[in-house]
Amino acid sequence: MEHELKTLTARLLAQRWLPRSDRLVRRALVDETFRHELDRRLGEVGLRLLDNPYAAHVGLALQAELADPVFGAGREYxxxxxxxxxxxxxxxxxxxxxxxxxxxxxxxxxxxxxxxxxxxxxxxxxxxxxxxxxxxxxxxxxxxxxxxxxxxxxxxxxxxxxxxxxxxxxxxxxxxxxxxxxxxxxxxxxxxxxxxxxxxxxxxxxxxxxxxxxxxxxxxxxxxxxxxxxxxxxxx
Known part of the structure; x- marks a missing residue:
C-alpha cells in the first residue's frame, strides 16, 4: 500500500488531475483505509483531494485555511x-x-x-x-x-x-x-x-x-x- 500511496500522490501532484477510472483513483474512492491515509498525507502538506462523483476526474486543491498564507490577500488573489x-x-x-x-x-x-x-x-x-x-x-x-x-x-x-x-x-x-x-x-x-x-x-x-x-x-x-x-x- 505504501508504494501505491506514494505513486498516486506523486501523479496527482505532477498531472493535476486523474480520471476516476484510474486503478489507484478507484482504490482511493472505495477503500476506506487507503483513502484515509491518502487524505492524511495530502493534509500534511496543506492539500485535499477534489472528489465529485458527477465529475469524470479527481484533482487537488489547497485546504481553505491555507489560501491566504499561500497566495496572499492581494488584489490578484x-x-x-x-x-x-x-x-x-x-x-x-x-x-x-x-x-x-x-x-x-x-x-x-x-x-x-x-x-x-x-x-x-x-x-x-x-x-x-x-x-x-x-x-x-x-x-x-x-x-x-x-x-x-x-x-x-x-x-x-x-x-x-x-x-x-x-x-x-x-x-x-x-x-x-x-x-x-x-x-x-x-x-x-x-x-x-x-x-x-x-x-x-x-x-x-x-x-x-x-x-x-x-x-x-x-x-x-x-x-x-x-x-x-x-x-x-x-x-x-
Missing amino acids: AASNLGLTRDEIALLVVIWALIVLPKRERQVTRRERVDDGQSDLFGTDKPVAHGDSVSGALTEASLIADFGPRLGGRTKVRNFMLGKLARLGFIERRNGLISEGPLLDVALDYRVLADRIIHGTLGEVLAAAGHPLPETNAFALADVLPDEAGSEDEEP
Whole structure:
C-alpha cells in the first residue's frame, strides 16, 4: 500500500488531475483505509483531494485555511489564484453554466443527451454517467458572438481567453467546439454555484442570449442523491 500511496500522490501532484477510472483513483474512492491515509498525507502538506462523483476526474486543491498564507490577500488573489482575470473568470462561469448545469440535470435524472425531454420510469436505477453521453459541447462561434462583446471583445475571447482556460484544464477545444475539460466539473462546486446562477442575474443574461438554463437545481429533482447512496463507486 505504501508504494501505491506514494505513486498516486506523486501523479496527482505532477498531472493535476486523474480520471476516476484510474486503478489507484478507484482504490482511493472505495477503500476506506487507503483513502484515509491518502487524505492524511495530502493534509500534511496543506492539500485535499477534489472528489465529485458527477465529475469524470479527481484533482487537488489547497485546504481553505491555507489560501491566504499561500497566495496572499492581494488584489490578484481576490480575482483568482490561477492567474485568471475577472473577464476570464466570468467566461469560465458562463461556460460552466452552459455545460455543467444541463449535464447535472441529466445525471441526476439518469437521462442522456439523446433522451432530453423524455422521461424514464426506471432511470434512477442507472449508474451515474460521465462523458459525451451527458456532457454537451458549445459552438465556439456562437459563444463568442453572444458573450465576446461583454468580455473584452471577440478577438480577445477567441485568441487569448479560451486558450488560457484550455491550458488550465477547464475546457477542451476541437473543430470549433468547446467541451468539458478535466477540471470544469471538479474544481467548480455545483452546490455553491447552481442556485446563484439559475436564480440570479447571470441566468437572466444567458436566457436573453438564447441559452435558457434548467429551471431548478438538479438535486431538487432527486429523492436520493447518487453521491449519498455511493452507488457509483462501489466495487463490482
